[in-house]
Amino acid sequence: MRARRRSRYVKDQLSACLPHLRNFALHLTRDPVRSDDLVQGTLLRAWASLDQFQPGTNLEAWLFTILRNSFYSEHRKRRREVEDPEGGFARRPMVQPEQDSKLMLDDLQEALIRLPSGQRTALLLVAEQGKSYETAAALCGVAVGTLKSRVNRARARLAAMLQMENRHDLGPDRLMRAALQHLKSTNPV
Template structure:
């Protein structure tokens, strides 16, 4: 719809004031120009809502202000990430896989002889030194080292773990199986 010539002239006359207001709101000339353009498009598409005889500039400035605030609210939740590096850091391991891995680990752990399981849990999961674990179990340090080593080998076999890459993201499993 083409506006009447006098309304068209009034719209064009309002552009410098709209642009100045848009620059003061956005702080950037290119964004201000886009905002003025969007304002004029919105005004032209809603020209039937403008009441003749009222203040055209006030109506246009209101449209511009509302567009700016709508855009601001929308962009406030957005993060600029032109190269995708931020989005790349947001990935999360799926939870169901680690839950199933933990269940497999628990099942395998309880297949170990109790003395090996105890030594492995003290050293691998609880973080005690071999000396501290030996003191807790009332045995020699060499015995604890031997039990932990045999437990790790047996657990790796039960879980079909050939190397460190097979362990997955679970830190408890890694601690129990690594030396």
């Protein structure tokens, strides 16, 4: 019977405290929806912990303490979270794994070294240095058609050595430029 009287007392007092709790929550969050959620969570926590409430003490102060502590806990939690409503940020890794790139770079450098020197030179001039076919042909002392053929053969051979399906996959991306730059620095043209 005693527990019933206490729960009836708390129910009567809760309805009187609701407007004050809402105002306090709105003051903390500055968001009506979040403040309603905070008040609801406070009431649920209070109801679950009703046996800890001391009859004769200030119920409103007890509820305000629960609300404030809930707000601070939520605030600390949200401070570490990144808002990502569409999930795009979570799907994209922050740091790309290095081991795959390193292994691919090593394979590419090894394959470049195994190319005939004429093909390697032609590929370095066009793909790494960005020279036009005409300029690269003049530097190598060959016809433009010959240089284009060497670049084409070098790409096809690299694609075969690296087990790629298409020689066009060896475009001027970061990995290709890095491998060519490294090869150039260790074996000057």
